[in-house]
Amino acid sequence: DQQVKQNSPSLSVQEGRISILNCDYTNSMFDYFLWYKKYPAEGPTFLISISSIKDKNEDGRFTVFLNKSAKHLSLHIVPSQPGDSAVYFCAASAASSGSARQLTFGSGTQLTVLP
Amino acid sequence: SQTIHQWPATLVQPVGSPLSLECTVEGTSNPNLYWYRQAAGRGLQLLFYSVGIGQISSEVPQNLSASRPQDRQFILSSKKLLLSDSGFYLCASRGDTEAFFGQGTRLTVV
Numbered sequence: 001d002q003q004v005k006q007n008s009p010s011l012s013v014q015e016g017r018i019s020i021l022n023c024d025y026t027n028s029m030f031d032y033f034l035w036y037k038k039y040p041a042e043g044p045t046f047l048i049s050i051s052s053i054k055d056k057n058e059d060g061r062f063t064v065f066l067n068k069s070a071k072h073l074s075l076h077i078v079p080s081q082p083g084d085s086a087v088y089f090c091a092a093s094a095a096s097s098g099s100a101r102q103l104t105f106g107s108g109t110q111l112t113v114l115p
Numbered sequence: 116s117q118t119i120h121q122w123p124a125t126l127v128q129p130v131g132s133p134l135s136l137e138c139t140v141e142g143t144s145n146p147n148l149y150w151y152r153q154a155a156g157r158g159l160q161l162l163f164y165s166v167g168i169g170q171i172s173s174e175v176p177q178n179l180s181a182s183r184p185q186d187r188q189f190i191l192s193s194k195k196l197l198l199s200d201s202g203f204y205l206c207a208s209r210g211d212t213e214a215f216f217g218q219g220t221r222l223t224v225v
Contacts, residue, residue, distance in 0.1 A: 034213055043119070043205050043216030089159060101147055103214055107158035
């Protein structure tokens with residue numbers, strides 16, 4: 001049972017355009033969401049996060065939008081750059097998990113930014 | 116911020132051999148620690164987590180075990196590796212918000 005889903009395994013975007021990566025979740029107890037970027041043979045690096053009390057968080061070229069009613073979040077990258085090419089993981093956690101605070105990850109989306 | 120040291124980076128082991136992957140954390144104390152596995156073409160699956168020394172919780176039944184002998188040390192082990200244990204293993208530490216990951220270990224069981 002996948003609680004966090006990234007239905008697009010891959011996405012190609014032209015340099016300078018907007019990249020939109022989508023993520024859906026099923027667990028209504030999730031209250032904190034994160035996006036990670038991963039290059040091959042490296043560990044994921046944190047990009048941006050959003051708490052369920054907000055619907056938007058922006059950091060430079062990266063903006064995360066949260067639609068709680070639809071249980072959907074998206075990551076917008078604008079303008080996209082070739083260096084943004086990587087696998088992007090959506091993750092979620094629930095305060096109800098207590099001290100464990102596990103992150104549940106989606107399956108990832110491979111973003112390719114074409115020069 | 117935290118720094119996660121994980122080694123080795125790559126490992127090729129025969130079926131039935133033992134395994135020991137080590138992870139140490141700098142820049143924090145009493146962190147929550149996690150072992151994840153990324154199988155080829157798949158997402159990150161949580162294997163184990165630990166909220167303190169000697170406290171291990173397993174998320175999925177499997178051939179692996181974990182131990183936390185010190186506050187900032189987390190070890191992933193197996194007595195006898197299976198072919199299905201191949202994958203990319205990641206250690207992570209979580210503070211109040213985001214998790215920090217090590218560089219990962221590519222394990223190939225042959």
